[in-house]
Amino acid sequence: MRVIVIGGGMFGASTAYQLARSGVQVTIIDHVHPGKATLAGAGIVCPWATRIEDPEWYDMYAAGGRFYGELIADLTAAGEDSLGYRKVGALVTSTDANELQAAGERIARRTRNAPEAGDVQLLTAAQAQAKFPVLRDGLEAYFIPGGARVDARLLSAAMVRAAVALGAEYINDYVTLDIADGRVRCRDGNGQIMVADEVVVAAGAWASQILEPLGIAHPVKPQKGQIVHLRLAGVATALWPVLLPMTSHYMLTFDDSRVVVGATREDDSGFDYRVTAAGQAEILEAGMAIAPGLVNAEIIETRIGFRPAGPTTKPIFGRVPGVEGLSVGNGLGAGGISIGPYAGKLLSDIIRGETPELPVSAYAPQRH
Numbered sequence: 139m140r141v142i143v144i145g146g147g148m149f150g151a152s153t154a155y156q157l158a159r160s161g162v163q164v165t166i167i168d169h170v171h172p173g174k175a176t177l178a179g180a181g182i183v184c185p186w187a188t189r190i191e192d193p194e195w196y197d198m199y200a201a202g203g204r205f206y207g208e209l210i211a212d213l214t215a216a217g218e219d220s221l222g223y224r225k226v227g228a229l230v231t232s233t234d235a236n237e238l239q240a241a242g243e244r245i246a247r248r249t250r251n252a253p254e255a256g257d258v259q260l261l262t263a264a265q266a267q268a269k270f271p272v273l274r275d276g277l278e279a280y281f282i283p284g285g286a287r288v289d290a291r292l293l294s295a296a297m298v299r300a301a302v303a304l305g306a307e308y309i310n311d312y313v314t315l316d317i318a319d320g321r322v323r324c325r326d327g328n329g330q331i332m333v334a335d336e337v338v339v340a341a342g343a344w345a346s347q348i349l350e351p352l353g354i355a356h357p358v359k360p361q362k363g364q365i366v367h368l369r370l371a372g373v374a375t376a377l378w379p380v381l382l383p384m385t386s387h388y389m390l391t392f393d394d395s396r397v398v399v400g401a402t403r404e405d406d407s408g409f410d411y412r413v414t415a416a417g418q419a420e421i422l423e424a425g426m427a428i429a430p431g432l433v434n435a436e437i438i439e440t441r442i443g444f445r446p447a448g449p450t451t452k453p454i455f456g457r458v459p460g461v462e463g464l465s466v467g468n469g470l471g472a473g474g475i476s477i478g479p480y481a482g483k484l485l486s487d488i489i490r491g492e493t494p495e496l497p498v499s500a501y502a503p504q505r506h
């Protein structure tokens with residue numbers, strides 16, 4: 139079987155890697171548009187704290203978090219040692235006591251049957267500050283030891299490399315689709331037909347552009363996110379937990395004294411690849427309100443990503459009815475670093491004719 143995967147972000151890289159592991163001949167084609175979501179994503183993997191209650195989405199989110207253990211082990215066994223993944227734990231806090239209590243109840247309910255979350259503890263304000271030194275005074279927090287952060291740039295590159303080591307081909311190109319006798323056809327940047335049994339569109343926020351010539355109204359739109367990277371020179375931030383203050387903003391750290399503060403959620407900005415004054419102000423204000431110890435941090439960069447946002451939070455993946463040889467994997471939205479690797483595995487099962495281990499009808503393209 140020969141499969142073309144369009145898009146080398148979290149969804150495409152994972153689908154390609156899982157297909158290659160099963161002996162499928164894969165070609166990954168990625169244009170790497172400015173604003174590719176996987177290059178900007180924060181990298182929080184901590185499903186148990188979310189306020190979203192949609193059970194079909196949450197099942198996928200939680201399974202995605204759980205799957206990380208297996209994925210990291212597999213890639214490590216394949217010789218990949220630059221994955222950017224670390225279980226640093228997560229601090230869930232709030233300035234509102236009722237909100238914190240509600241968060242505690244939610245986390246307890248969700249982690250009851252999730253040993254990978256570890257033993258959740260309520261920390262005093264001083265204990266929370268000891269774990270995240272720039273945190274403001276007086277905030278109790280729940281600590282979830284299984285919370286993790288991952289550098290999605292490194293992880294997606296590792297999945298692509300591992301796929302290539304298994305025989306896949308990686309091409310940097312912009313492809314288009316058309317249809318002949320009811321079957322999808324993929325053309326490279328020169329208009330040449332690329333032969334495949336199956337074409338997988340994992341093209342993120344750009345998928346509707348590539349599907350439109352097939353007469354498919356794909357319901358995924360870009361949701362712009364601006365995310366600020368700060369440096370606390372001389373401070374060892376590598377082991378700080380992810381900080382989730384139960385707003386749409388959050389913080390996480392990386393090894394190079396880096397503190398990442400995210401992120402805007404802009405539904406009406408289209409593909410506007412600019413750092414804006416309002417975006418910058420929103421993030422820095424939210425960040426310093428919860429972590430005043432950041433006031434002297436250096437701004438290193440602001441990244442921009444276009445989250446592939448569907449009509450609901452649920453991802454959309456599977457075979458597209460009515461067009462032979464066409465599958466999609468998309469709609470990862472704001473949780474795609476957590477969900478993408480697992481959703482890619484499920485999609486690879488569907489493409490190979492295997493029964494996925496999780497019921498997938500809720501995510502099928504025909505639902506849209």
Ligand SMILES: Cc1cc2nc3c(=O)[nH]c(=O)nc-3n(C[C@H](O)[C@H](O)[C@H](O)COP(=O)(O)OP(=O)(O)OC[C@H]3O[C@@H](n4cnc5c(N)ncnc54)[C@H](O)[C@@H]3O)c2cc1C
Binds near residue numbers: 167170180311343
């Ligand atoms: C600021 C921000 C913070 C985030 N934080 C988190 C987080 O903490 N945790 C979490 O779980 N998720 C997070 N996310 C969400 C996550 O990053 C995305 O859901 C995920 O990366 C989407 O992956 P994707 O593969 O679907 O799309 P993308 O990564 O956008 O990849 C799609 C690729 O397809 C390519 N492509 C499109 N059209 C074509 C074509 N015609 N030919 C060839 N290639 C094409 C594009 O160039 C692109 O490279 C965040 C996102 C943003 C923006």
